[in-house]
Amino acid sequence: MEHKKNDNVFLDNARHSMAHVLAQAVLKLRPNSKLGFGPAIEDGFYYDFILNEPISENDFKAIEKEMRKIIDADQKFEREELSKEAAVIRLKEMGQEFKAEYLEELSKNQGVSTFSFYKNGPFVDMCEGPHIESTKSVKKDCFKLDRIAGAYWRGSEKNPMMTRIYAVMFETAEALDEFLKRRELAMQRDHKKLGHELEIFTISEEVGVGLPLWLPNGTIIREELEKLAKEMEFKQGYKRVVTPQITKEGLYHTSGHLPYYKDSMFPPMEGDENEKYYLKPMNCPHHHMIFKSLPKSYRDLPYRLAEYGNNYRYEKSGQVSGLLRVRGMCMNDAHIYCTTEQVKQEFRSVLELHKFYYDLFRMGEFWIRLSMHSKDKPDKYVNNEELWEYSEKLVREIVNDLGIAYEERAGEAAFYGPKIDFQVKNVIGREETASTTQLDFAVAERFGLEFTDNNGVKQRPYIIHRAPLGTHERFIAFLIELFGGAFPTWLSPVQACIVPVSDKFIEYCHKIAAELTNDFVRVEVDDSTDSFNKKIRNSIRRKNPNTLIIGGKEAENAEVTWRRYCKPEQVTMKFDEFHKILNHMIQKRVMDNFADTILPSA
RNA sequence: GCCAACAUGGCUCAGUUGGUAGAGCAGCUGAUUCGUAAUCAGCAGGUCUGGGGUUCGAUUCCCCAUGUUGGCUCCA
Numbered sequence: 001m002e003h004k005k006n007d008n009v010f011l012d013n014a015r016h017s018m019a020h021v022l023a024q025a026v027l028k029l030r031p032n033s034k035l036g037f038g039p040a041i042e043d044g045f046y047y048d049f050i051l052n053e054p055i056s057e058n059d060f061k062a063i064e065k066e067m068r069k070i071i072d073a074d075q076k077f078e079r080e081e082l083s084k085e086a087a088v089i090r091l092k093e094m095g096q097e098f099k100a101e102y103l104e105e106l107s108k109n110q111g112v113s114t115f116s117f118y119k120n121g122p123f124v125d126m127c128e129g130p131h132i133e134s135t136k137s138v139k140k141d142c143f144k145l146d147r148i149a150g151a152y153w154r155g156s157e158k159n160p161m162m163t164r165i166y167a168v169m170f171e172t173a174e175a176l177d178e179f180l181k182r183r184e185l186a187m188q189r190d191h192k193k194l195g196h197e198l199e200i201f202t203i204s205e206e207v208g209v210g211l212p213l214w215l216p217n218g219t220i221i222r223e224e225l226e227k228l229a230k231e232m233e234f235k236q237g238y239k240r241v242v243t244p245q246i247t248k249e250g251l252y253h254t255s256g257h258l259p260y261y262k263d264s265m266f267p268p269m270e271g272d273e274n275e276k277y278y279l280k281p282m283n284c285p286h287h288h289m290i291f292k293s294l295p296k297s298y299r300d301l302p303y304r305l306a307e308y309g310n311n312y313r314y315e316k317s318g319q320v321s322g323l324l325r326v327r328g329m330c331m332n333d334a335h336i337y338c339t340t341e342q343v344k345q346e347f348r349s350v351l352e353l354h355k356f357y358y359d360l361f362r363m364g365e366f367w368i369r370l371s372m373h374s375k376d377k378p379d380k381y382v383n384n385e386e387l388w389e390y391s392e393k394l395v396r397e398i399v400n401d402l403g404i405a406y407e408e409r410a411g412e413a414a415f416y417g418p419k420i421d422f423q424v425k426n427v428i429g430r431e432e433t434a435s436t437t438q439l440d441f442a443v444a445e446r447f448g449l450e451f452t453d454n455n456g457v458k459q460r461p462y463i464i465h466r467a468p469l470g471t472h473e474r475f476i477a478f479l480i481e482l483f484g485g486a487f488p489t490w491l492s493p494v495q496a497c498i499v500p501v502s503d504k505f506i507e508y509c510h511k512i513a514a515e516l517t518n519d520f521v522r523v524e525v526d527d528s529t530d531s532f533n534k535k536i537r538n539s540i541r542r543k544n545p546n547t548l549i550i551g552g553k554e555a556e557n558a559e560v561t562w563r564r565y566c567k568p569e570q571v572t573m574k575f576d577e578f579h580k581i582l583n584h585m586i587q588k589r590v591m592d593n594f595a596d597t598i599l600p601s602a
Numbered sequence: 603g604c605c606a607a608c609a610u611g612g613c614u615c616a617g618u619u620g621g622u623a624g625a626g627c628a629g630c631u632g633a634u635u636c637g638u639a640a641u642c643a644g645c646a647g648g649u650c651u652g653g654g655g656u657u658c659g660a661u662u663c664c665c666c667a668u669g670u671u672g673g674c675u676c677c678a
Contacts, residue, residue: 057607149673150605157675161604164673192671196613205651205669261678282678316603316676317669325677414678433677465678502635529634530641537639551637563638570638 008171014138015040015169017077017120017131018067019047021138022145022165024123025066030055035125036098036153036162043179044143044168048151050098051163060145063165068140075121077131087115091126098153099126142176143169191477192322194485198493198543200476201323210320210327212473217493220522221479222330222472224491226308228589229332229469232353238306238334243286245310249276254446255285256415266314266327283309284465287335288447291461296451301461302342306334308472323477324432332435332469337449337461343439346464348398350437354422354468355402362594363424363482366434367405370395371419374411381415382442391439392418416442426481434478435470486543486565488593490586495522497539501532501551508555512548512575519583540565545592546582566595577602 019038026049027033036048049055055063082090084107091100103126106112118127120135132138146166153159170176187193195201200218207213214222230240249268252258258265261281268276280286287305296303310330319325338346358366373381373388381388395418399406413419417440421433440463444450450458469475479487489495496516498509509525516523526535539547549561553572560578563570580602584590591597 054606147672148606151674152604155675157604161674163605166673209669255678257678264677284678311678313677318603318605318674319676321671416678419678436678438678499638500635501637504635531634532636533638534640535638540639547638549638553637561637 010132011169011171012040013130013132014171015045017135018138018143018167018169019045020077020118020120020123020125020127020131021067021070021135022063022167023047023049023125024070024121025063026051026055026165027123028066029059029062032095034098035096036151036164038125041166043170044146044166046164046166048153048162048164050160055148055163055165057145057148064145067143070121071135071138071140073121074134074136075123076134077129078119079129079131080117080119081114082117084113084115087117087126090117090124094124096126102126139172141173142171143167144176144180189481189484190322191324191480194480195323195477198480198485200480203322208327209317210315210325212323212326212328218476220493221476221487221491225469225472225475226332229308230306232356233304233306233334236304236349236353237302238304241287241290241305241307243280243283243290243307243309245280245312246277247280247286249278251285251289252278255288255443256446257281257285260415264313264315266312279312280309281311281313283307283311283331283333284335284443284463285447287333288443288449288463291335291337291449292447296337296461298339298451298453298459301451302336302338302346303461304334304336309333311471323473324426326471326473329471329473331471332467332475334466336464336466337444337451338464339451339453339459340462343462343464344394344398347395347437347439348401350464350466350468351398351402351404351420353466354435354437355404357468358422360589360591361479361482362591363434363478366422366424367407368399369412369421369423369433370399370406370408371412371414371421372408372410373413373418377411380411381413382417384442387441388418391441395420395439414438414440416440424478426478432474432478433470434474435467436465437467438465440465483593484543486593487545488585488589488591489545489582490589492543492545493522494524494542494544495586496524496546496548496582497542497544498523498525498548498550499532499535499539500525500527501549505550505552505555509550512550512560512579515575515579516582519579521582521586548578564592566593573602 016039019040023035023038026047030051030053032052034050038047039045087103088100091103103115115126116128117124118129118131144167146168149164149166150161151164153162168176168179170179198217199215200221201212201214203212246269249258265281266279268278271277287307290305291303308330310328312328315325315327320327336346372392417438420437422435423431424434426432444460444463449461451461453459498513500506500509506525506527509527513523513525526539528535530538536547543565545565547563549563554560558575559572560575561570561572562578581600584600585592588600590599592599
């Protein structure tokens with residue numbers, strides 16, 4: 001859940017005020033609980049507690065009842081300013097040590113000298129505000145306690161774990177209801193649910209968590225995406241390579257990954273002669289070794305190496321989820337080695353390629369997170385201020401030129417250069433990174449990568465790390481949710497499902513199916529003993545983009561009745577005509593899963 | 603990894619205040635061949651996630667493990 005406030009100031013203040021009401025209610029049921037923070041968030045609010053007796057969702061009713069009583073009591077929010085000394089005493093009286101810790105921090109780091117407290121009824125909280133006037137201005141039925149979660153104090157796993165109670169809240173009961181309904185609807189599109197129903201992937205406990213098995217339908221989608229990526233990369237002059245799944249330890253010392261990211265790697269295997277091998281968590285070092293295998297001239301640059309590479313990362317067990325966070329993944333990876341003069345154009349083409357894909361799939365709501373370095377964390381980053389400034393300026397310029405929305409974050413870059421994350425929102429509104437691009441000015445040095453320039457002088461190349469389609473796992477999860485499982489014909493596991501009205505027409509069905517198969521169309525004839533109605537239902541339930549209905553009329557006239565998934569109307573036409581249109585849709589990768597897409601004519 | 607909830611046939615879910623389970627869908631067999639979202643009948647399928655404990659008796663209560671879901675942290 002994103003902790004972002006919205007534009008409605010009243011709603012924001014009301015949510016924050018209700019967090020105080022929640023705290024008051026919890027303190028009544030669990031006296032002597034310690035308070036953490038209780039802010040407004042995107043869809044509601046939360047409050048963090050240390051409870052001496054655990055609470056569960058079964059207690060929600062009692063807490064909500066208490067909260068409604070507080071609303072009825074018409075408690076006024078009153079602000080009081082205290083000096084630091086008085087505030088310390090007050091918090092000590094209240095027994096709120098976490099607030100006291102925060103007070104010390106505010107005083108020390110931000111030079112705050114007076115501290116505001118808000119009182120409503122018997123409840124007092126150190127809090128910056130603002131608040132609404134009275135609890136009475138909140139409607140009693142416009143909020144709902146949502147769930148309980150653990151959350152570390154100040155977000156650090158070194159600190160104690162608090163109990164966080166989340167609530168959803170809107171201005172009116174209707175708005176709340178609508179939100180809950182929308183969320184319910186979004187769950188219907190969850191890639192885990194649809195991925196199972198449409199037989200795209202499965203996860204087996206025996207194979208391992210985070211190691212999805214791709215079923216035949218999912219494999220088709222993967223391969224079609226891969227075909228698209230390979231064509232795009234071919235046109236842009238990438239060379240394809242293949243690298244092994246495991247590698248000797250030393251390579252990751254050279255890359256600098258091992259000391260920092262060991263925890264995220266699968267533990268090593270012992271090979272011959274006590275040599276340790278690791279499953280590769282990324283492809284860059286291998287590509288660097290390919291770059292290095294032959295001397296390079298400036299004439300070879302830009303040198304673009306591409307691979308749909310399998311990577312394995314030991315994600316924490318609690319983090320693994322469906323296809324969104326896995327331990328084994330396949331990445332649309334490539335590394336571009338180029339000169340200082342070329343880097344801007346290359347970086348630009350990479351971003352344009354992203355934009356091409358995102359427009360094609362209509363991943364409309366995306367933005368860029370520009371992760372920059374931070375001078376405050378010198379040990380986290382390569383020490384070369386000049387190159388950092390240069391690279392960051394360059395990246396910022398290109399993003400500005402392309403007019404893509406972005407936000408900048410200091411201190412989140414990779415250790416070797418600035419990072420661009422393409423952020424999207426999944427169906428339930430959670431923000432996810434779809435792909436990452438990095439500008440790397442440092443690793444060439446570590447690997448000793450060089451090329452000879454036109455003066456015969458050795459130079460270090462810039463390296464661009466890019467993966468516009470991210471990993472198959474995550475990208476297909478997005479597509480499933482974005483399309484609600486209804487893929488365009490070119491990506492769809494079954495491209496045409498042929499349904500005979502009765503047995504009599506099965507022969508004709510197989511005849512046209514054979515013609516389509518001959519053109520590599522993925523076609524299926526439903527020759528089961530199900531009723532006609534049932535066959536229609538099945539084809540639609542599987543979200544086949546095209547269903548062909550064949551009865552006497554069609555068989556006699558060499559026609560098909562074509563029913564599309566995304567549009568209710570259907571047409572009858574000559575089979576040859578349909579065949580041409582279908583071929584065209586597949587070859588041109590027409591996004592016919594969107595109702596407004598104009599289809600080619602025969 | 604941490605916090606919480608959950609775990610019943612392939613799937614969706616009933617059920618037992620402790621006396622070893624039931625439905626629909628899917629599957630199989632047979633009949634039916636039908637013009638736009640479920641034809642009918644029959645059969646088969648579960649030691650109620652795994653392991654311990656309490657009990658005459660546990661799917662039900664307790665503990666542990668595993669997995670799932672939602673958060674926290676992390677995310678090259």
